[in-house]
Amino acid sequence: MKCYTAIALEGFPLIIEGQNIAEEIVEVAARNSIKLENGDVIAIAQKIVSKAEKRVIDLKKVIPSEKARKIGAKTAKSPRFIQLVLNESSRVLKATPGILLVEDRRGLICINAGIDKSNVEGSTNFALLPQNPDQSAEKCRQEIGRITGCDVAVIICDTYSRPFRTGQVNFSIGVSGLKPFKDYRTKKDLFGQVLKVKNVAIVDEIAAAAELLMGQANEARPVVIFKGLMEIVEPCDACRSSDLFISKQEDLFKGTL
Amino acid sequence: MKCYTAIALEGFPLIIEGQNIAEEIVEVAARNSIKLENGDVIAIAQKIVSKAEKRVIDLKKVIPSEKARKIGAKTAKSPRFIQLVLNESSRVLKATPGILLVEDRRGLICINAGIDKSNVEGSTNFALLPQNPDQSAEKCRQEIGRITGCDVAVIICDTYSRPFRTGQVNFSIGVSGLKPFKDYRTKKDLFGQVLKVKNVAIVDEIAAAAELLMGQANEARPVVIFKGLMEIVEPCDACRSSDLFISKQEDLFKGTL
Numbered sequence: 001m002k003c004y005t006a007i008a009l010e011g012f013p014l015i016i017e018g019q020n021i022a023e024e025i026v027e028v029a030a031r032n033s034i035k036l037e038n039g040d041v042i043a044i045a046q047k048i049v050s051k052a053e054k055r056v057i058d059l060k061k062v063i064p065s066e067k068a069r070k071i072g073a074k075t076a077k078s079p080r081f082i083q084l085v086l087n088e089s090s091r092v093l094k095a096t097p098g099i100l101l102v103e104d105r106r107g108l109i110c111i112n113a114g115i116d117k118s119n120v121e122g123s124t125n126f127a128l129l130p131q132n133p134d135q136s137a138e139k140c141r142q143e144i145g146r147i148t149g150c151d152v153a154v155i156i157c158d159t160y161s162r163p164f165r166t167g168q169v170n171f172s173i174g175v176s177g178l179k180p181f182k183d184y185r186t187k188k189d190l191f192g193q194v195l196k197v198k199n200v201a202i203v204d205e206i207a208a209a210a211e212l213l214m215g216q217a218n219e220a221r222p223v224v225i226f227k228g229l230m231e232i233v234e235p236c237d238a239c240r241s242s243d244l245f246i247s248k249q250e251d252l253f254k255g256t257l
Numbered sequence: 258m259k260c261y262t263a264i265a266l267e268g269f270p271l272i273i274e275g276q277n278i279a280e281e282i283v284e285v286a287a288r289n290s291i292k293l294e295n296g297d298v299i300a301i302a303q304k305i306v307s308k309a310e311k312r313v314i315d316l317k318k319v320i321p322s323e324k325a326r327k328i329g330a331k332t333a334k335s336p337r338f339i340q341l342v343l344n345e346s347s348r349v350l351k352a353t354p355g356i357l358l359v360e361d362r363r364g365l366i367c368i369n370a371g372i373d374k375s376n377v378e379g380s381t382n383f384a385l386l387p388q389n390p391d392q393s394a395e396k397c398r399q400e401i402g403r404i405t406g407c408d409v410a411v412i413i414c415d416t417y418s419r420p421f422r423t424g425q426v427n428f429s430i431g432v433s434g435l436k437p438f439k440d441y442r443t444k445k446d447l448f449g450q451v452l453k454v455k456n457v458a459i460v461d462e463i464a465a466a467a468e469l470l471m472g473q474a475n476e477a478r479p480v481v482i483f484k485g486l487m488e489i490v491e492p493c494d495a496c497r498s499s500d501l502f503i504s505k506q507e508d509l510f511k512g513t514l
Contacts, residue, residue, distance in 0.1 A: 003264040004470070006263075007258060008260065117450065118452055119446045161509050163420045163421070163513075165501050165502065167458030168458065182472075184473045190271065190376045193375065195375055197425075200426065205426050213260070215441075216452065217444040217452055220447060248514075253351075256420075
């Protein structure tokens with residue numbers, strides 16, 4: 001029978017800067033009587049990675065540029081906040097009242113470069129995305145391997161709005177140890193016909209599957225462990241979350257919004 | 258401990274027109290020794306619903322209009338196929354070589370109105386989306402309730418490309434018995450701050466979680482049963498998949514592609 005189980009670690013502590021996320025995961029899993037095993041896929045919410053990596057910034061320390069003031073006026077957002085977003089972005093896609101949509105330095109298209117203040121302590125503190133979420137995932141995976149001897153895969157994920165549909169879903173922003181796609185091109189269907197297009201972004205589907213347990217408010221469940229995905233996931237050491245980015249030229253949806 | 262299990266029904270038969278999907282699900286679940294229970298969420302691949310509902314069409318029987326011929330020339334696709342897509346669409350968003358992107362009659366923005374021929378028998382046969390996937394989901398849910406006495410929720414899902422990212426993911430196109438969103442707005446985070454934006458499209462996340470087991474080729478696993486989601490999912494009788502559609506005016510991403 002093909003099945004998998006998604007398990008949220010309960011009682012995960014508040015993470016502060018400098019903490020070792022991998023050690024926390026191993027400890028909390030043990031307290032939850034969950035044995036980490038080869039082939040487990042571990043999904044981690046971006047926020048705790050950002051906190052551990054000192055990626056929380058006090059808005060009061062940000063000095064807005066002239067550009068930030070202009071965009072601030074256009075979007076009705078604080079120029080300091082805009083500066084924070086600009087520091088993390090390679091280009092602004094849209095700046096209209098209430099909306100600042102950018103391509104972030106990593107290549108992610110998202111609102112406010114993924115910067116937000118939910119579950120961040122301090123009224124003027126904001127969490128930025130990890131500098132390099134693939135590296136963060138890789139480090140966490142290596143550390144878990146070192147402590148437990150297990151070869152796991154790690155996904156760092158965050159929740160974003162998407163075009164054409166209401167609401168947000170979780171996406172993968174960092175991966176280590178697994179191929180982001182399951183490629184069906186050249187495979188045959190039930191009637192022997194060769195599939196030509198399907199290349200499923202399973203790493204985003206795993207991120208989405210994890211969010212169901214993580215929640216967004218005060219659930220304190222930033223880590224979800226998947227057991228049983230090893231038959232679906234293909235191991236990959238060189239794969240990166242940037243494999244998920246598409247150039248504007250190649251984007252099928254170019255010119256439609 | 259917060260967890261859920263996703264289980265694919267194995268040995269699902271090929272579905273032909275007129276078949277009762279709900280009866281098949283109940284029978285195959287029993288053969289798989291899976292007990293259907295109140296609160297189960299059942300994800301069903303669109304393709305078997307389309308087949309059961311006689312939504313498979315032979316391209317040879319389609320007569321292309323002048324418009325279909327023009328779009329066929331533009332996209333380098335068969336005018337008969339284009340006509341099939343036009344019949345199912347309310348507007349064409351993009352027609353360029355190799356790409357026909359439309360808003361389908363239901364409001365879904367997708368390539369080829371979701372029409373494809375993977376896992377459809379016959380070299381000229383194509384499967385259209387169900388006429389009304391919400392109604393299909395509702396019917397299936399009622400039938401499963403009638404046979405088993407269980408109150409389950411049903412999601413009908415299909416795999417689509419999305420803007421800004423490579424690859425496809427599964428989305429929900431029909432729902433019955435559950436609210437498509439988990440709304441965190443007005444809820445408090447770990448530090449008592451009120452969340453303002455988060456309204457997670459959990460029904461799409463469940464669809465994504467299901468695809469991991471379904472596959473796209475000859476896996477013959479079109480049905481996935483989720484156990485343990487009842488704490489996450491909110492029951493809803495009046496909810497529809499159209500709740501997931503956003504108008505172009507309201508789309509945050511308007512003007513960015």
